[in-house]
Amino acid sequence: FSAPPPAAADAGASLGRMTTTVAQLLRQLSFKKRRVEVRRGGDATLRDVLDVLNEQNASSLLLYYEDKTLLGLVTARDILRALGKTDAQMQEAPLAVPLEEVATPADSLVYAKATDSLARCHIIMSERRIRNLPVVHDNTIVGLITAKDLMDYSYDPQQLGGKASFIRHIAGRRGLPPNVRVAVDAEEERAEVSPDAKESMFLSFLGAPQKTQMDMVPPRIYVQAAAVMLPHPFKKADGFVGESLRDHGPDDFATDPALSDDAYFLLHKLKCPHGYGDEVTVVGIADGVGEWRLKGYDSGAFAQTFMDTSREIVEGIAANLESQRQAG
Known part of the structure; x- marks a missing residue:
């Protein structure tokens, strides 16, 4: 053609x-x-x-x-x-x-x-x-x-092909040195948790009796979390996203979170007793599919509903565990 x-x-x-x-x-x-x-x-x-x-x-x-x-x-x-x-x-x-x-x-x-x-x-x-x-x-x-x-x-x-290119880029790199070894982080090896410890961690979060002591897991881990959501700077109110500044035109960049196709929730220091403390931090993120807007679907509403429902479930679990703790 x-x-x-x-x-x-x-x-x-x-x-x-x-x-x-x-x-x-x-x-x-x-x-x-x-x-x-x-x-x-x-x-x-x-x-x-x-x-x-x-x-x-x-x-x-x-x-x-x-x-x-x-x-x-x-x-x-x-x-x-x-x-x-x-x-x-x-x-x-x-x-x-x-x-x-x-x-x-x-x-x-x-x-x-x-x-x-x-x-x-x-x-x-x-x-x-x-x-x-x-x-x-x-x-x-x-x-x-x-x-x-x-x-x-x-x-x-x-830049490619020929003897000069071979000598410059390849000749000295063919065949690994005989004493080469695979890099494994020592901290990674020490931090490996056994299957029993992983199961015990999960049961602890649910408030169930622990089968084993997780001696390898630090007793206290604190998480500081923050989040902010912004739409694509070129996004219009109708969902159209320009592929360049020229497509976007002279309008201001988008800043309204309502235009975003994504969603999240953040629960910081939520009361939820477990094996190593009384609080948890939970972050949920839903990556929406912006292309759905062009087909008539509100992908942002789907992502937000998903996150709202997930947040309610997490809060419900935490409240139940807190009630059990108070009841003794």
Whole structure:
């Protein structure tokens, strides 16, 4: 396909090679090696995908049917997750599982546009914690980019490859020294609590009789806590969030907590008798999904209701334990 011009206001673009558009990157990649056709309702299995991945030296593949509609994306991580299942089918014939049961379906995939900058794609991958982005242009999937593609392209070609680069960056780092050891913090080892001690700690909080003495746990731990909640500075009253200061415009930055999609509660020095004192500090945090607002859902109300309910439950447990203590 012909590379479209860069988007006029591509949020997230930074200086350097990461301002390059996805379309320009795709010119250097072979989409043919990142897709495979499967029969609708056919007998394609994990074994078939593994063979293709090995042949193409790839870690992910887009799967599509004869009519060029997309089934989904399958990655090495999907395959490992499937092999880790314990159901009967996986135990009997782990590589015979149909691809439809393993692949991420098309309606769950996050995609990039050909006009997006590589910087924007990097942000999408980081926020969604994914490594692959199908590329869409004119309602057609024209490519697949990976996190490795972005990492490789972020360097100038002169910085990579060749004898000089090997000597400078790699030659002195091949093979760990023979006397190397894994670092384990001594304090971490001493602080390890036995399973019995962990169970006793939980029972103590609930007011139940202790089975063991937690000699390894400090008898007094004091927590000082504070919290404040602010919305995204570019958020508007209708829930829209600009991706840059230019998108936000001349308005003041948002400061009204009611615009936030998150919620929290803080109970400091709550009366709650336990094995090592009479008070506890409890903090609850709900990270709301702001994208729901664009679909008509009030994610902030959901997060706040969740936190209000959690706070009531904690206060109820504490009040019950305090009543039991006063009753003797």
